[in-house]
Amino acid sequence: MYTLVIYDITDDKLRMKIAKVCEEHGLSRVQKSAFLGKITSVLRKSLIDKLRIELGNQKGNIQVYMIPDELVSLRVSIGSGPPVTDEVIIL
Amino acid sequence: MYTLVIYDITDDKLRMKIAKVCEEHGLSRVQKSAFLGKITSVLRKSLIDKLRIELGNQKGNIQVYMIPDELVSLRVSIGSGPPVTDEVIIL
Numbered sequence: 001m002y003t004l005v006i007y008d009i010t011d012d013k014l015r016m017k018i019a020k021v022c023e024e025h026g027l028s029r030v031q032k033s034a035f036l037g038k039i040t041s042v043l044r045k046s047l048i049d050k051l052r053i054e055l056g057n058q059k060g061n062i063q064v065y066m067i068p069d070e071l072v073s074l075r076v077s078i079g080s081g082p083p084v085t086d087e088v089i090i091l
Numbered sequence: 092m093y094t095l096v097i098y099d100i101t102d103d104k105l106r107m108k109i110a111k112v113c114e115e116h117g118l119s120r121v122q123k124s125a126f127l128g129k130i131t132s133v134l135r136k137s138l139i140d141k142l143r144i145e146l147g148n149q150k151g152n153i154q155v156y157m158i159p160d161e162l163v164s165l166r167v168s169i170g171s172g173p174p175v176t177d178e179v180i181i182l
Contacts, residue, residue: 006097066162074157077154078153078155079149
């Protein structure tokens, strides 16, 4: 199972903190404000806890999705950007 | 099956066009640069085609993910932001 984190945060410092939390939990950047990775449910829970702590009462929104492996391999990526895996389909 | 579109586009005009294509295909905005919706595979294919045409050779990256219904209902949303469905879990 993959975990996808997308966030909408205007504060530069906070945005960098959120990115760091994602990286520390084994996710890789797939867009400027999106991280993806195949991590355990234990790690995902820790990630969600940390994201919640970091955001606190500050302005912004973070969403965490679970995506099955077979659907991540069907992901469509259009245009340039940091690739995640070799399974990425460029249309 | 849900379709999630996330994009990383700096040009304001192009970003608005991409958002419009997502809306026209039945998706709802869940973040500034993310749209989500339960649409048919036919509509998803049309969406991908249109996104590809709109982006063309311009700078940017668009990613399209498929997420099963039961996993969308487990989505975690932290902080403020436009909600999608009543199933959204606010931690």
